[in-house]
Amino acid sequence: MKILFIVPSYKPAYIYGGPIVVIARLAERLVQLGHSVTVYTTTANGKTELQVPVGETVMVNGVAVKYFKRITKDHTHVSPALYRATWKTVRDFDVVHIHSWWNFLVIGAAMVCRMRGVKPVLSPHGMFCDYVLTANNSKKKQLIHNTIGKGLLKNTFLHVSSHMEWQESIQYNPKWKDDGAMVFNLVDLPVKDYTRKSNHVFTISFLSRIDPKKGLEILLYALARVRFNYRLRIAGSGEDEYVQKLQLLVQELDMDDKVEWAGWKGPEEKFQFFAESDLFVLTSLNENFAIVVVESLYVGTPVLISNNVGLSKYVNEKNLGWITGIENIDEVAEKLTATYHAQEERSRISREARNVINNDFNETKLALDYVELYENSK
Template sequence: MFKGKSVIHVITSTRLDRGGPSLSATQLMEALRLGGQEGMLVCPDAQDDPKNYAVCSSKSYPSLEHLLAVEPRESIGALHIHGVWEWYLHQVSILARKSRIPYVFSPHGMLEPWAMSHRRWKKRLAWWLYQRNDLKHSAMLLATAPSEAEQFSRLGLTNKTVVLPNGIDFPADLLDKESEQPSRDSAAIRTALFLSRIHPKKGLGMLVEAWAKVRPQGWQIRVVGPDAGGHRQWVESQVKRYDLQKSWTFQEAVYGEEKAKVFLSSDLFILPTFSENFGIAVAEALAYRLPVVTTTGAPWQGLIDHRCGWWVAPTVEGITQALAQATSTSSQELNAMGQRGRTWAREEFAWPTIAQRLKEAYELYIP
């Protein structure tokens, strides 16, 4: 019986520059712990270095073998495996089955059509050699949006599936000290923010073209995030090609208080992505009272439903239209949109809510 036992979370890296899963997995562990669900971490590179790694307060081991050599088997309720494709995770799945430990998978968008098409032949081979079988033996699959759950079905996965968005932390000063927030109305130059990995799938090339078409007066754009495979250099070359250097700036990834300052000094958030299973940066932007422009490649129709942003086709035309509308919207209305977005995000994406829902799912579906 699962209830009262520990969940072992498994991830290949906690490096912050590896993308959202590194942070969301460790934050999920902490939220579950605070909600009464004990857990441990299995990760080959976990380090106590908050500047470069996501740090969790739970006990960690470099491999499942190390953990099983120390921890009593009867104390382990299940494994929660974050990600797919990595050989390390496949080896964990094999050992879990041999040890008769049930496991659940969070693919974190790595099975989405865009992701499947990236290095297509390598992934197709991995799918038929091991990944499909590992997933089929999972007690439960976690999707961050209905669209991701639908993709599981298209791939022939019939496992129990729970749709549960990623959670986000809410800055106490933003939520509890409204009167102390800096006013965005008085800024001479308004700032649009892109904060994510600088990666081809994030659509920055489309954003450069859209910006060149609109050339919004009184606006600048700030691109913040780690460079993935040298893509930043290509984006910078496109900015130069369209003579946009005066309105575009680039900055390395920031975390913690520095990240908060970046959000608080911005007026609009833009994620022109081709594909996201969730898009944690969108939820974070909403928590910081920013209206959002993103694409239908991400599951954010709620931006329309809650009147806090623009949700458009992942094309130059779609992004151009949204950018033109957003940058011609008054500061008053942008602030009102941001307030509506923050209210929605607090209701739906706060970690305690997410952790409680997941704990209930564990107890329901794990034998």
Template sequence: MPSVARAFGGPTESLIGYAQAARTQGMDVHVAAPSVSAEDEAWLREQLPEVTFHFFASAGQHAYVVAPGLWLWLWQRVDQFDAVHIHGLFNPVSSLSAHIGIARGVPTVMRPFGTLSRYTFSRRSGLKRLYFALLDRPALRHAAAVHFTTEAERDEANRLSIDLDGRSAVVPPPWRGETTTPDREEKADRPTVLYMSRLHPKKNVQGLLRAWAQVVADRPDAQLWVAGDGDDDYVQRLHDTVAKHGISDSVSFLGFVSGTEKERVLREAWAFALPSHQENFGVAVLETVAAGLPVVISGEVQLRSFIEENDLGCIVDRTDPSAIAKGLATVLADNAGRRRVAEDGPRAVKETFSVDCVGGELRDLYESVIHN
């Protein structure tokens, strides 16, 4: 894994979920990654007391981290394992680790983190494309299996002409939290939409804010809570957009929320919005549905099929603020629909994404690559 820091967000949370799911099946799990802070390491060990961690010194930042000690350890030790599961592409930690596993003849599973999407490649520089051609594409072609979290992610990868040849598997990250049916008496006394994710251009927060200006034109009592943090320059642009559209009275920036504050906003919000340009899975979507909130998401959020199949919200066109506004207005006006999602959402999450269920799917994946 290129990073298991808590700040890495969804990828770290999903890794913890996969490790817990594997443990339910009696598997021994080792995690190798660049070193993290003492606080993060203690947190990880608390989350995964039965997992063995191997941390290594690293240099660089973001996608340019190198960890020579990790590669040396893997080269010397990888044949002691039945399979190696590589999380991520487009970074040296993951890419070179995949090549080591393949070169040493150990069944190697690669999880792309949603990086094989059209959106991702439309924003790749020439250098990134060269990197993919030289390192990641050859590794994907020789991997024992490629692990996707949704069918939509696999469909996107197929468009890149990577010959998966029956070597792909869809195993979603498990839901590790509680599923709760909300108490409607605890809802905010005003129509309230929650955004809770990183503040990043990919998440299309600007489009949400432009749509919100249309929502409050018809419902002046509505409020939007924006929970999350991001780069200072981008956050300032969001504040400028709010000021430009004159919606300061209805938009609150909450910053990063956790613990009791996170529980409060999930409990009091009426609905959740995430009109992303691209979303590999959508852990925040799963989290809010588990709390009984209907969602308004773009078609590029790859949990879309789960939302549609269980009628848990609206799918909107991310490029059209009017479409986003219509979806938000529809959910806020549908009292019966919100009551139904409060009952059906937590149950659907539990039935589809439980740790035990995902553990069985992981075992099937590993046994397949080992035997084949």
């Protein structure tokens, strides 16, 4: 099968977080299964550009990637060169898979597909959640949807990675109820084992981009109300101004001696970081999936996540952790206290989680599920 991915950015533009890893992992696994995958993307790398050959095919771990210049340096990623290439070649592929939404790059690509009589698969990667729709330029998004977006979405087959994302997306296009499917994201999990650490103090970890969306303030306020001894390790990076705001909050809550700013953790470091924790916490305002949840469970660390995290239904059904609302700080504090006292349950999760994750997130199985999804999208 010849497959074309159209995505605003591609590795090594890791500045854009989890979706970059997820998309690349899927492309590479499909190639390993014998399929041909081409990626059309831009040189976007935040406010700068990737230093890569432009307009030429570059082989990246078996995937044929073409990076095109963008004429805007912001999140719109407008690239006339990519549109021209899509127009010329889109019919040469068996499947076209568009990733993301709301930026002009993918909306323009979707328009080209419709004009060329091609129905693409669309993975919005959380772009239809309430948080994204209301947090930034909500009026512009509504205008785009009402003028061109609604028609373009009707010409797509929906792919989502979680039950929550499914519910959010079909509100935007009810037609997807009969024209879409859910398949988990692929997660890059190491083969090696990680030794779990026995901590004298209950150790809670956070690892992600440090951003208001991640709900770190909620976690800090909740921890200020618990009555047990703990240590909170915060790993990740973010805008200096926001990180400083959080550091000031830690001081105001008199938690300096309990909070460690662990810095960014790379692919190798992060799994050991999880393994050294008794509990991973993610009280996000919204996450359509959350790779870190799978990564933490893989090394046997139980999770406490908000009900706004896409994998919350999965964690609850598999009994791999605790789910909390985040509207009430007392509820979060009570759930933290419950996990602290549930030592036997945490031990059970530590023993069983890896086998569950290995079964449910087997990359070959998931990649075959994507192939079936592609076949059903036609």
